Amino acid sequence: MIDSKEASAALADIDDIVQRVKQSQLYELASLAAVWWGVVVFAANLVTWLWPIYAVYAWVAADALGVGGLIALRVLNPPHRHHGAGLDVRLLLVFVLFFALGYLCTNVVGHFGPRQLGAFWPIYFMLFYTLAGLWFGYAFVAIGLGISALTLIGFFYIGEAFPLWMAFVNGGGLILGGLWMRRI
Numbered sequence: 001m002i003d004s005k006e007a008s009a010a011l012a013d014i015d016d017i018v019q020r021v022k023q024s025q026l027y028e029l030a031s032l033a034a035v036w037w038g039v040v041v042f043a044a045n046l047v048t049w050l051w052p053i054y055a056v057y058a059w060v061a062a063d064a065l066g067v068g069g070l071i072a073l074r075v076l077n078p079p080h081r082h083h084g085a086g087l088d089v090r091l092l093l094v095f096v097l098f099f100a101l102g103y104l105c106t107n108v109v110g111h112f113g114p115r116q117l118g119a120f121w122p123i124y125f126m127l128f129y130t131l132a133g134l135w136f137g138y139a140f141v142a143i144g145l146g147i148s149a150l151t152l153i154g155f156f157y158i159g160e161a162f163p164l165w166m167a168f169v170n171g172g173g174l175i176l177g178g179l180w181m182r183r184i
Contacts, residue, residue, distance in 0.1 A: 033178070040062045042167045042168075048118070052163075122170045130148070
């Protein structure tokens, strides 16, 4: 027989293991999402740098591919199957509200030029990444703050090569961050 102290300790150990498994599953899914967005953002920034006339099309395509990839990850992710696979309408609403607020800030309240847009959107994305980290783990905070800081450095100190800088900082940063989260 075990006494109540031993039982409490065993339950606390089980709870700790459950929490670590949940965080591990979250990091696995988040790392896939980060790598996906990193590849998409890297490509869009390269198009912006190489062929600026096509930048607007590249970013619309990047946003559509990025969101589509996240939805596919959510729908196809096995840990969610037992909760009822399918698309949660709230996920779509998150994206609609996210992009609507960004558009309102950049095109209605402020009239941002290409360079300002190139800095705003990564920082805006990383704000939510950093906020998520307050609940889900320090990796999100580190990635969000790191990419935001490097974006600002590039904005103020990198000239015409800013889109190329952002390909490596934002796209590359997300890819590296996603791979890093797989190791945590």
